[in-house]
Amino acid sequence: KLLPREARLVEALDSGTRQSARALKRSLRMGSIWPELRKLAAAGVVSVETLPPQKPPVKTERVVRITRWIDDIEELNGLVGRARRQADAYRALAGSGGTVELAHLTRQAGFSRGVIHGLEGKGLAVVEDREVERDPFAHIPAGEDQTLTPTDRQEEVIRTLASAFDAGPKEPFLLHGVTGSGKTLVYIEVLSHVLSQGRGAIVLVPEISLTPQTVARFRARFGDQVAVLHSALSAGERFDAWRQLRSGRRRIAVGARSALFAPVSDLGLVVVDEEHDGSYKQSEAPRYQARDMAVVRSAQEGALCVLGSATPALESWHNVERGKFRLVSLPDRVGGGVLPPVRLIDLREARKKSKEKTDARSEAGLVLTAPLVGAMSDRLDRGEQTILLLNRRGYSAFVQCRECGDVGICPACSISLTYHRGKGRLVCHHCRHEERAPKRCPRCGSTDLSFRGLGTEQVERVVAETFPDARLARMDVDTTSGKWSHHEILGRVERGEVDILLGTQMIAKGLDFPGVTLVGVVNADVGIHLPDFRATERTFQLLSQVAGRAGRGKLGGDVLIQTALPEHYAIQAALEHDYVAFATRELKERRNPAYPPMVRLVNVVVSSPAPKDAAGNAEAAARWLRMHVVPGTLVDLIGPAPSPIERLHGRWRWHFLLRSVSAKAVGASARRLQAEFRARGKDVRIAIDRDPSALL
Numbered sequence: 001k002l003l004p005r006e007a008r009l010v011e012a013l014d015s016g017t018r019q020s021a022r023a024l025k026r027s028l029r030m031g032s033i034w035p036e037l038r039k040l041a042a043a044g045v046v047s048v049e050t051l052p053p054q055k056p057p058v059k060t061e062r063v064v065r066i067t068r069w070i071d072d073i074e075e076l077n078g079l080v081g082r083a084r085r086q087a088d089a090y091r092a093l094a095g096s097g098g099t100v101e102l103a104h105l106t107r108q109a110g111f112s113r114g115v116i117h118g119l120e121g122k123g124l125a126v127v128e129d130r131e132v133e134r135d136p137f138a139h140i141p142a143g144e145d146q147t148l149t150p151t152d153r154q155e156e157v158i159r160t161l162a163s164a165f166d167a168g169p170k171e172p173f174l175l176h177g178v179t180g181s182g183k184t185l186v187y188i189e190v191l192s193h194v195l196s197q198g199r200g201a202i203v204l205v206p207e208i209s210l211t212p213q214t215v216a217r218f219r220a221r222f223g224d225q226v227a228v229l230h231s232a233l234s235a236g237e238r239f240d241a242w243r244q245l246r247s248g249r250r251r252i253a254v255g256a257r258s259a260l261f262a263p264v265s266d267l268g269l270v271v272v273d274e275e276h277d278g279s280y281k282q283s284e285a286p287r288y289q290a291r292d293m294a295v296v297r298s299a300q301e302g303a304l305c306v307l308g309s310a311t312p313a314l315e316s317w318h319n320v321e322r323g324k325f326r327l328v329s330l331p332d333r334v335g336g337g338v339l340p341p342v343r344l345i346d347l348r349e350a351r352k353k354s355k356e357k358t359d360a361r362s363e364a365g366l367v368l369t370a371p372l373v374g375a376m377s378d379r380l381d382r383g384e385q386t387i388l389l390l391n392r393r394g395y396s397a398f399v400q401c402r403e404c405g406d407v408g409i410c411p412a413c414s415i416s417l418t419y420h421r422g423k424g425r426l427v428c429h430h431c432r433h434e435e436r437a438p439k440r441c442p443r444c445g446s447t448d449l450s451f452r453g454l455g456t457e458q459v460e461r462v463v464a465e466t467f468p469d470a471r472l473a474r475m476d477v478d479t480t481s482g483k484w485s486h487h488e489i490l491g492r493v494e495r496g497e498v499d500i501l502l503g504t505q506m507i508a509k510g511l512d513f514p515g516v517t518l519v520g521v522v523n524a525d526v527g528i529h530l531p532d533f534r535a536t537e538r539t540f541q542l543l544s545q546v547a548g549r550a551g552r553g554k555l556g557g558d559v560l561i562q563t564a565l566p567e568h569y570a571i572q573a574a575l576e577h578d579y580v581a582f583a584t585r586e587l588k589e590r591r592n593p594a595y596p597p598m599v600r601l602v603n604v605v606v607s608s609p610a611p612k613d614a615a616g617n618a619e620a621a622a623r624w625l626r627m628h629v630v631p632g633t634l635v636d637l638i639g640p641a642p643s644p645i646e647r648l649h650g651r652w653r654w655h656f657l658l659r660s661v662s663a664k665a666v667g668a669s670a671r672r673l674q675a676e677f678r679a680r681g682k683d684v685r686i687a688i689d690r691d692p693s694a695l696l
Contacts, residue, residue, distance in 0.1 A: 002045075006036050013046055021048075032609070032650065035683045056239040060129040062102040064116055066093050067126050079122055085111065086118045093125060102127060133244065134237040135228075148185055157186050157328045162193045164326075165268065165304040172295050172305040174275075174316050177330030178577065179548025180337060183308045186330070187271050188221055190306065191252065195225070199268025199303075200251040204290060206277040207231060207256040213490070218254055229255030229262060257282060257290035260297060267301045270294045275307035275316060276541055281693035289691060291316075310548060310579070311541040314590070317583045318597040340519070340550040340557040342575045345369050347523070347564040351402050351448075367462045372520050372560050380470055380499055384517040388502040389546045390459050398529040399426065401441035402448040405564035407529050408435070416529035418644060419451060428531070432641035459522055460502055467500065475503035508546035517557040519550040524563040524571055531644045532695050533595040536570045540582050543574035594659065596691070602658040602670045603692040605643060606684065611652040613681030615642075618654035621686065624677050625658075625669065635660045635669050644696045651685075655695070666690075 002010060008028055013019065025033050040046045070076045070090075080086040089111045093100055105111045119125040150158060161173060177183045191201050205214060207230070218226050227241040227250040244250040246263040253262035257280050260270070272280070272294050280290040291307060298305035307316055307325070319325040333339065350369040368376075379386050399419050400407045408417040410428035417426035419437060427434050440447050460474050475489050486506075492498050493513055501507060501516075527539035543561065550557030563571055573582035590598050606618040618640035630637055639656030646653060660666040670688050679686055 003036075005030060005033075006040055009033060009036055009040065010045060032683070035609075053235075056234075056236040059132045059134055059236060059240070061132050062127060063099050063130045064093060064102050064105055064119075064125050064127055066090070066098040066124065068124050069094070069098070070124070079124065080118075083115070083118055085115045086122075086124075089115050089119060090124060099130070134234070134240045148182075150185060150189060151182065151332075151334060153330055153332065154182050154186055154189075154334075157330060158189045158193075160328055161186070161190045161304065161306060165190070165194060165197075168302060169298070169304040172298065172307060172319075172325050174312055174320055174325045174327050175306055175308040175330070176312055176327060176579070177308065177310060178333060178339060179310045179545065180333040180339075181310075181330035182334040183273070183330060184217065185334075187273065187306070187308070188218070190304070191269060191271070192221070194268040194304070195222070195251060197268065199266050200245075200248075200264035201253070201269040201271070202259060202262055202264055202267065202294075203252065203254045203271045203273065204257060204259055204280070204294065205254065205273045206279045213494075215254060218252065222252055225250055226252045226254055227262075229253055229259040231256060231258070260290050260293055267297070267303045269304045269306070270298045272305075272307045274309055276309045276311055276313040278538070278693050283689070283693070285687070287689055289693070292691070311544045312579070312583075314537055314583060314586060315597040318587065339577045340547060340559050342547055342559040342561060342577070343371075344566040344571065344575060345371050345560055345562045346566050347525075347562055348403060348405055350562070367459055367522060368466060368520075369562055372562060373466060375518055375558065375560055376467065376500065376520065379518050380467060382517075385493065385496075385498065385513065385515040386500045386518040386520065387507055387516055387546065387549055388459070388463065388500060389507060389519065389521045389542070390502065390504055390523070399437060400450045400525065400529070400564060401444060401446055402450050402564070403446035404441060404444040405525070406441055406443040407525075408438070408442075416531055416535070418531050428641065431638060463500060463502060470499040471497060473498040473501050475501060475507050505542055508542055508549065513549070516549055519546055519557070519559045521546065521559075521561040521563075524561050524574075525565050525568075528565065528568065528570065530696070533590070534694060536589070537586055540570040540574055540586075543571065544577065544579065547574065547577070594661075599659050599661050600663045600666045601690075601692060602666050603655055603689040603695055604658065604670070604673065605653055605655045605687045605689065606640070606679070607648075607651040607653045607687070608681055608684045609651055610682050613684050614652040614654050615640075617679045617681060617684050617686070618656060621673060621677050621679070622656050625673060628676075629669050629672050633660070633669065634662045634665045657695070 008030065009024070012024060012028060021033065021037065037046065037048055041048045070079070076087055076090060080090070089105065089109075092105065092109055092111070100109075102116070105116065106113060116125070116127060120127060157175065164170075164173065175183055175186065177186075187203065191203070194201055203218070215226070215228055227244050229238060229241055233241075241250075241253075242263060245253055246265070248265050251264065253259050253264050255262070272291050275291050282288050282290070291313070294307070295305055297303070309316075316325060320327045347366065347369070351366055353370075376386050398407055398416050408426045410417055410431065410433050417428055417433075417435070419425075420427055424437050425434055426437050437451075438449070441449060460472060463470070464472060473489050473492060475486070489498075489501075493501055493516075496515060521543060524539065524543060527542060528536055530538075532538075547559040550559050561571065561574070565571060569585045570582060573579070573585070587597075590596070595601070604618075604621065606614055606621060608614040608617070622637055622640045625637055629635070636659045637656060638659060640654050641656070643653035643655045658666050658669050660669075667690065670690060674686070674688055677686070
């Protein structure tokens with residue numbers, strides 16, 4: 001006997017027509033239907049097939065093409081006789097190169113279909129379909145190729161990379177250049193050298209940085225050689241770009257992480273710009289890290305690989321120290337510009353003075369301190385622009401003392417404890433250490449504890465109330481969901497139509513606006529306290545990157561960072577723009593307890609709609625590994641515990657870590673788990689993420 005949900009599915013499929021699971025789910029409004037489909041398929045009631053996606057059709061347009069060229073007017077008049085409109089249409093075609101869109105002739109030029117058919121009948125023209133290549137960036141003017149002259153330091157780096165290409169590259173290069181040092185010009189010059197040798201290239205940029213501004217810069221130099229690949233493109237647009245690259249009509253692929261797999265013929269160069277960026281990791285199956293895959297593909301095809309960043313991933317820096325990568329540097333800004341001075345505003349002191357009327361507060365507490373409000377007012381008075389960064393990943397609550405800035409840390413994992421309001425407990429989402437949420441700060445004894453966070457809408461409201469006449473723009477996942485919404489917001493900033501740009505981490509990515517003279521960070525501490533071993537690294541990178549948005553023009557700039565932890569080494573390193581100091585300290589921190597790049601990690605996430613099934617199978621999988629796999633190997637197993645995001649898309653999540661100094665050992669353990677362990681329960685899934693970029 002069928003259950004009600006199963007009966008609905010069978011009824012919907014009763015006509016015998018094949019339906020996609022997505023369409024079926026949408027029409028029935030049932031949420032997840034896979035548990036029922038699998039059960040029905042096992043019983044032989046329905047069949048479930050996996051089909052390759054349909055190839056997008058080639059796009060065509062109707063055109064009129066001259067088939068017989070006639071230069072003599074008398075001869076033309078003799079052929080068309082009294083049909084003067086046919087003669088006019090013929091001359092219009094000839095004046096436009098011999099081929100014109102049919103719609104243009106009939107709508108704009110005003111020739112009837114009868115006139116066109118008359119030309120066809122006399123053998124003077126033909127109406128046919130012409131393939132149209134879909135190019136979503138075609139409407140963006142490439143602009144003039146304003147070829148810049150490299151500085152001496154840029155020229156030195158360009159020569160080093162070009163020589164390595166000519167000699168046959170043996171190892172990847174890490175280009176460490178401060179913000180505004182002209183890394184893009186280096187890429188373009190090396191790219192030009194590679195193309196001159198008849199080779200192709202792939203340039204990867206973070207998805208959020210794949211703006212029309214970026215595309216225009218490459219197209220200004222290389223014209224129609226550039227094909228753009230982007231997840232927001234339609235299937236047809238991606239299909240056309242793919243065909244152009246495969247045929248060799250275009251030799252440069254510029255795109256986000258999946259562009260790494262573009263069929264560029266005779267690949268000679270792979271560039272990964274902002275190589276530290278988290279968007280290069282594909283978090284859903286098939287999981288891969290595009291930065292690492294770029295190194296692999298380059299080695300396979302004998303291509304030069306260049307990874308560039310102002311704040312390289314610690315894995316890349318560690319590879320330089322081990323001699324696996326070669327380092328080239330751009331330590332100075334182009335044009336003699338200096339990195340903007342950074343000033344720290346101690347939120348602990350500011351909160352003691354928070355009765356000042358110049359502070360801007362919300363129900364969550366102090367938002368903008370008096371110094372930041374004053375600096376923003378000065379910019380508004382001078383007609384300059386401000387960027388406000390809210391360093392927030394939204395879901396992870398933590399408890400922080402407002403007096404001393406102390407945050408609860410797991411004694412075993414050195415990662416911040418997550419506050420569970422319902423239980424009143426602090427929990428480690430790696431090893432399951434748990435403790436009661438304090439009423440007093442264990443460090444200084446203060447009862448002034450913060451349990452809240454801030455959202456961009458909340459900050460936007462406070463800014464609007466503080467500066468009612470300012471023109472605001474907010475850039476976060478909610479305001480940039482449209483295909484060109486990100487470009488539209490940045491276009492307004494570039495045109496000077498925005499006084500204050502407020503946003504999350506996406507506003508730190510590669511923006512270059514000379515009118516921005518102030519960058520303010522609302523609260524630098526939030527990212528540091530995420531329950532993830534990369535939290536400190538990401539915070540430093542974000543602060544350094546957003547600080548680099550200020551003072552890129554002749555006006556100079558300033559950076560103000562609000563923090564309750566001004567002494568933290570990540571914030572101090574950002575204050576000094578000192579990546580090397582940060583990397584040295586953070587790599588030391590990663591040794592004990594051991595985290596990448598000192599070891600290799602696998603994050604195993606077990607999920608189910610039923611919380612007991614998620615927890616039970618995580619426990620069972622960990623127990624099976626400890627009994628059958630881990631003994632006698634170099635692999636440690638940590639956990640299991642509830643995932644930091646305990647419930648996602650209606651599924652409860654638990655996880656555990658496999659950790660080892662041996663990539664081979666940890667990989668073998670993961671493969672055995674995947675091949676031999678069998679989960680039990682309702683719709684249980686086991687996701688194995690090797691070299692995870694985050695443990696959330």
